[in-house]
Amino acid sequence: MSGFVNNPFADPVDVNPFQDPAVTQATSTGIEHVEEFNPFSDNSTAVHIYETPVPTTTPSSQPAVLQPSVEPSPQATAAAAQADLLRQQEELEKKAAELDRKEKELQSRGASTGRENNWPPLPKSFPIRPCFYQDFNEEIPLEYQRVCKMMYYLWMFDCMTLFLNVLACLAFFTVKSTNGVDFGLAILWFILFTPCSFLCWYRPVYKAFKSDSSFSFFFFFFVFFIQVVVFIIQSVGIPKWGNSGWITAISIISENVAVGVVMMVVAGLFTVCATMSVILLKMVHSMYRRTGASFHKAQQEFSQGVLTNRTFQNAASTAAVSATQGAFQRN
Template sequence: MTHNSSTMSNFDDNPFADPFSEPSIQQATRNTTSGLEEYDPFSGKPPTQNVPTTQIGNAGNPPTYVQPTVGVTNQPAVVNPTPTPANPPAYTPSAQQQVTTAEFQRRQEELEKKAEELARKEEELKNAGAGAARQDNWPPLPSFCPVGPCFYQDINVDIPLEFQKIVRMLYYLWMFHVLMLMLNILGGLGMFIALADGATFGLAIVYFALFTPFSYVCWFRPIYKAFRSDSSFNFMVFFFVFSFQLIVSIINAIGIPSMGSW
């Protein structure tokens, strides 16, 4: 208490006095800096300080100083590759992959067949262009018939691939027209038996005998030739004749008496 009172008296006597001139402050400063003054940074030893340490509660051990290794550079980390097994397991394709493979093989076979067919058609076209005679095959009459075929018709050979479907549809339309003429004959026969109407029955036979060959020659053959050789004249003939036949078919569908339709 005497020392503290003397110290306070000194502060009270001279407020501008140096506070570090007190003996107690100089002793604490000397103990703190004594270790730093003796520290050599090139010796590799940690600095020694006479600083009192206080353990608080149940704190763990203080951290230890690890001296750095001088002259050793950092090496990159090396990752060892995963060893490959000597006998890897056999690969087994899934069911979906097997189905896909089968579908691919099937399509490949179809393409090969189409390629063979196209090669055959190309060979036939070359033979036809070279002047080889092609045998007529339409109409398909039996061999004992005194009248033979008059035209050569093969849509797969004569018509380009992109127009074959259209030509086939027109051919089916012509056959449907012939079927309607035959049914008209049967209807005329029924009217002749039931009503003794011989005019309708006779005209139905005439229509079948005339329109069947004329429709084939006058509008189907022109459209066949038009797609075969890209002929604008045959296209014009087809549209003109087919329009006329369409008008006649509409009149017959109405069923006007004494017009040969029922």
């Protein structure tokens, strides 16, 4: 019994097994600073022993900076406008050159096929060559040939009447020396109306029937209406107007019957011209309504004809460039 020193009923000595030198040495040579792991804590706050978090880089954001609006200077605007006008001028020049080339090709084709100008019909030995080409059977559709020929005959009849009017006014001047004004004006009307009537109303109606041109139709109606009024004035015969009409013929017949008869014949010819012009105007208008022409088409044809004209293009481009350069110099 003497071998037992301690009292079994006494409090046992608090012995910590982890304070053993062998245990503390093993834990100190391994992983240092091992934190506690609580399985019941939130996973978002748990720290794993063997995992190292990868740092995430957030993109650096810079505050938005509003760029001030920069307006072009007047010099830059003028320079840009001038460059644009120069580019348009080059395009117009290219188109004009192309049109000239096509026109030369058409002329060469016409020369190769023998389509030379044939009006007026002048002899080959004459120094002046014909200015127009005219062929009713080739250029005018069959349904318009009759009316177009009648317009041509009316023009010829008017020219003959104007020439006879000069002779009648000359006879009127021989009876009374105070009637020299009528004789002078008669010569002027013959020189003026003969070519102008051909160019201003006969050729437009010829072109209108040839190409079904709305612009040519409208131009013809405008000018030929004035011609109808002129025919009526000439047939009336107002004194001192250079026309051998009914008034002047009746006023002289009591003094000289022969001169009065000649002037009455010319007055009758002017009356025939006025009557035929009214009839032909109505006939052309009825055919015009069947062709489908309109004022809108006439405007389009006029604008296209003007814009494609080389002289107009050069004048417009030169004026535009000059205006731009002047504005650039002022700025």
